[in-house]
Amino acid sequence: MSDPKSDASDTAVEESQTDAVSRRARGEFVRGVSGFRNVLGEDPDFPAEPDRYHLFVALNCPWCHRVTLARNILGLENCVSMDVAFPNRTLDDDPVASGLWEFNPGRVATLTGTPLPECTMETATGKQFRLAKQIYEAEGSKETSLPILYDKKTKRILSNESAEIIRMLNRQAKPLGSRLSDADRPDLYPMADGDAPVREEIDRLNELIYNKINNGAYKAGFSSRQDVYATAFENYFAMLRTLEELLASDGRPFLVGETFTEADLRLFPTLYRHDPVYYVRMKLNGARIMDYAHLWRWLCRVHALPGVASSNSLVHCRQGYFGRSWNNVVPLGPLHPITYPEAYDHPDLAQT
Ligand SMILES: N[C@@H](CCC(=O)N[C@@H](CS)C(=O)NCC(=O)O)C(=O)O
Numbered sequence: 001m002s003d004p005k006s007d008a009s010d011t012a013v014e015e016s017q018t019d020a021v022s023r024r025a026r027g028e029f030v031r032g033v034s035g036f037r038n039v040l041g042e043d044p045d046f047p048a049e050p051d052r053y054h055l056f057v058a059l060n061c062p063w064c065h066r067v068t069l070a071r072n073i074l075g076l077e078n079c080v081s082m083d084v085a086f087p088n089r090t091l092d093d094d095p096v097a098s099g100l101w102e103f104n105p106g107r108v109a110t111l112t113g114t115p116l117p118e119c120t121m122e123t124a125t126g127k128q129f130r131l132a133k134q135i136y137e138a139e140g141s142k143e144t145s146l147p148i149l150y151d152k153k154t155k156r157i158l159s160n161e162s163a164e165i166i167r168m169l170n171r172q173a174k175p176l177g178s179r180l181s182d183a184d185r186p187d188l189y190p191m192a193d194g195d196a197p198v199r200e201e202i203d204r205l206n207e208l209i210y211n212k213i214n215n216g217a218y219k220a221g222f223s224s225r226q227d228v229y230a231t232a233f234e235n236y237f238a239m240l241r242t243l244e245e246l247l248a249s250d251g252r253p254f255l256v257g258e259t260f261t262e263a264d265l266r267l268f269p270t271l272y273r274h275d276p277v278y279y280v281r282m283k284l285n286g287a288r289i290m291d292y293a294h295l296w297r298w299l300c301r302v303h304a305l306p307g308v309a310s311s312n313s314l315v316h317c318r319q320g321y322f323g324r325s326w327n328n329v330v331p332l333g334p335l336h337p338i339t340y341p342e343a344y345d346h347p348d349l350a351q352t
Contacts, residue, residue, distance in 0.1 A: 012206035013163040015215055029222035031215055034161035035143055040168040041175065046151060046158050050079040050177030053158065054124040055165075056132060056148040058101055059313040060087040060320025062214060063162040064147040065269035070166040072307030073186055073265070079177030080169070083120045085132065085146060087320030088328075101132035101146050109319045110328040118313060124152050163206075166262065188262040201256050205263040212239035213270050221282025229283065237286045240295065243267070247294035253301060264302055271299050273317055276340040280331055281321045288334075290343070293350040300347035314341045 020030045041048040055071065057064035071080055085101040087109070092098045103122040106115055122129045129135055135150070136143045139157055149159045149168075159165050169176070170188040178185055190198055212235045219232035246255065255263045270278070275288045290296050302308060322330040334340065337349060 012203060012210050013161065015211065027223055027225035028228050029218050031218065032145070034145065034159070035141060036148075036157045036160045037164060038158045039164075040149070040158060041172040043158075045154065045156070048172035048175035049153075050175075051081075052151060052153050053080050053176070054150045054152050055080060055082040056085070056122070056124070056135065056146055056150060057082060058085040058087055058146050058320065059118060059316035060318075061146055062269035062273065065272075065311065066162045066266055067147045067149075067165050067169075068311040069265050069268065069308060070169045070188065072311045073188075073260075073305065074169055074173040075178040075180035075185060075307070076169060076173060076176055077307075078179055081124065081152075083122055083124065084118050086116070086119050087316040088323040090131070096131060096133070100144060102130055103132075104130065109315070111315060111319045111322075111330040116316065116319070118316065124150050125155060163210075163266075166265065170262070186260050188260075188265060190261075198256055198261070202261050202263045205255055206266055208239060208242075209263065209267050209270075212236055214266065217270055217273075217278050217282045217284060220284055221278065233284065233286065236284055240287070240289075240292060244292045244295050247298055254298070260302070260305060264298075268299070268302050268308075271295065272303070272312060272314075272341075272344075273321075275334060275343070276314060277317050277321050279334075281326075290349055291351045296350040297347040300344050303341075303344040312341070 014033050015031055017030070017033060023030050038046055040046050040053070055067055057068055059065070059068070068082070071077060071082065083103060086104050086107045090096070090098050090100045090102050094100070103120060105119040105121060107119070108114060109116050122135070125135060125138065127138070132146055132148065133144045135148060135157065138155070143160065145160055147160065147162050147165060148157055149165045150156070151158050159168070167189055171191070173185060174182070189202060216232050216236045216239070220229050220236060223229050223232065243255070252258065254260050255267065271289050274284065275290060278284045279288060289299055318330045322328070338346060343349060
């Protein structure tokens with residue numbers, strides 16, 4: 001079973017920033033690095049307490065999707081509050097700048113012709129900021145990205161790195177006030193000594209899936225060079241085949257075995273977007289996930305887990321990915337054999 005190899009300095013969290021400027025100039029999409037990296041519950045400034053922390057997210061963003069999944073799956077919906085930005089960034093006529101995340105629940109989505117009910121104002125800083133950029137500026141930062149984990153008590157940004165936010169929410173779920181008992185709450189990254197092999201396998205898959213699938217999709221869809229796109233395309237589908245073989249090897253329900261872990265949580269946002277969005281938007285039209293029998297059944301299995309369906313919004317994904325660069329006209333397919341997200345209730349549609 002061949003695993004596509006990662007480039008030396010890419011990690012499971014971020015890609016190499018080596019020559020980032022010249023690589024971008026040569027048409028390669030290179031994702032930046034998050035600057036806020038405090039540790040909840042370990043950093044004395046940020047003790048784990050109920051009703052103190054807040055998430056700023058956009059539901060079309062796959063990195064934010066990791067965080068909304070963790071919040072719901074860990075039973076933190078009532079003790080970690082959340083605001084939702086509009087899925088399209090600000091437009092050219094914006095008084096501040098275009099391309100920024102905006103908290104504007106009145107904004108109309110071209111896909112539905114109405115405002116989106118999930119969108120909120122900014123409710124955590126006490127300043128009702130319109131832009132995520134302003135939350136960063138309040139701390140002297142020039143960053144603009146989502147997700148953000150925010151401390152409502154000290155009015156400070158704790159973290160803006162989704163890989164670390166999900167790990168911290170998992171580790172501190174109980175002191176944060178999770179509504180789930182220890183027995184009912186999944187452990188996304190088990191820390192007992194005996195679990196070292198599980199952690200190693202989660203880390204190994206995280207790095208491959210981040211570079212070849214999660215961020216790989218952007219390398220394919222946002223690069224402006226045929227060769228960069230072609231390499232990302234090949235790596236993406238080679239990794240899907242590897243995951244299909246892994247699941248087929250012994251019929252395991254989840255990537256690392258019998259239990260749902262962080263590796264599954266981090267793969268889900270990309271595969272959830274593949275057939276209805278990335279197939280067109282990221283030019284990843286080599287196959288649908290439905291064409292991989294074990295991966296399709298895995299996707300439907302995760303979609304059916306408690307807390308998952310309420311963490312997703314395909315309307316926000318469609319609206320967000322097909323915004324400005326697609327004349328705000330959102331493709332309505334696929335319709336065959338069934339519409340999405342309804343298709344995720346049908347593991348039987350797996351193309352064997
Ligand atoms: N490494 C960060 C990446 C976050 C990220 O790149 N988010 C995108 C949205 S999908 C973003 O906000 N990009 C910068 C911007 O648009 O201002 C994480 O995983 O949290």
